Amino acid sequence: MSRPILHSYFRSSTSFRLRIALNLKGVETDYVAHHLRLGEQRSEAFLSINPQGLVPALELADGTVLLQSMAIIEYLDETVPEPPLLPRDAAGRARVRGLAQMVACEIHPVNNLRILNDLKTRFGAHEDTVADWFRHWVAETFAPMEILLAQSPDTGTYCHGESPGLADICLVAQVINNQRFAVDMAPYSTIRRIHEACMQLPAFQQAAPANQPDAE
């Protein structure tokens, strides 16, 4: 794959997911930062690339623009097969995708910046109430996710066996996002253990928000 352009924001949890996947696959990109708090993702130039005005987006050498972090990661997994981010068997793939989507379809969508801002403007919610909302929706999904991970013989050092994949990517990005809202991680010993194992790996470390060119 020739060098694509990664449209990103250091603190965006979905951009973080994609950065981990790119690092695991060894795909180098040109990093273009869009400052979400300043609304830079809503510039005309970026909207012409991605009408949704969201990061991440991956702009390929031929001009194709890929949207939605999970779709882009699946594309990477199909075009750069090693190391695989999904198991080979269909049931294993369903398990890993299911765990990943517990974060991607249940927690993150209700806790991202534009939703939290909207709670403040629409309902006059205070910072504390917004933080309670954030923690509530993390707990609603992390509690069953912990059960699923702790009870399954498929769980290994990582969410599924002994190599990191799509579920670990989503888990880590969410755990790091949680730190900004002081989520109590005590009940989630398996999630914590997996997070710590992932953060030993350079691909995860180098993708972290603090290590991006636009980090504040």
Place this chain on the structure above:
Amino acid sequence: MSRPILHSYFRSSTSFRLRIALNLKGVETDYVAHHLRLGEQRSEAFLSINPQGLVPALELADGTVLLQSMAIIEYLDETVPEPPLLPRDAAGRARVRGLAQMVACEIHPVNNLRILNDLKTRFGAHEDTVADWFRHWVAETFAPMEILLAQSPDTGTYCHGESPGLADICLVAQVINNQRFAVDMAPYSTIRRIHEACMQLPAFQQAAPANQPDAE
């Protein structure tokens, strides 16, 4: 595939997605209804099957329980290849998954029943305010989705070419969900056209909420 058990609720948009996919693939299931408004998905019996207490879930003959509608649909597509719900080329697959995830990761998660209920209890939101919230998040994503669909040569009778797939499944389930909140569909002529084409097909018609055994 021997007859699996489909845990569903007639009005659940994510269950609707899975029902369409099962119909397209010709997979017959035993239908088990969980009445979300009565909290039946939180029964101990169901939590032992799915600790997340959400529908849909697909219980296979060997006892394996698959969670998360999008993960289950990908499983179906891998194990029952015809008709395919994703294109064969990686860029096409990324496009279809990206369109599907615009619904599955941006609109539906912030507009499902438990979120709307939480807005009422946490913020004292009135029905009208909740309906405004619903319509706002539909418009935030349907507007760029309409642009992406209208501008792309890959769009055909359906979201991608001449056969229905994963993006159409998500689109239709969302459009039907919108009807309960009187979303103005006038700005979305391509989305409307694709929705109407899909609803000509028995697989989509038979999956509709009104045609389920637990419909009220």
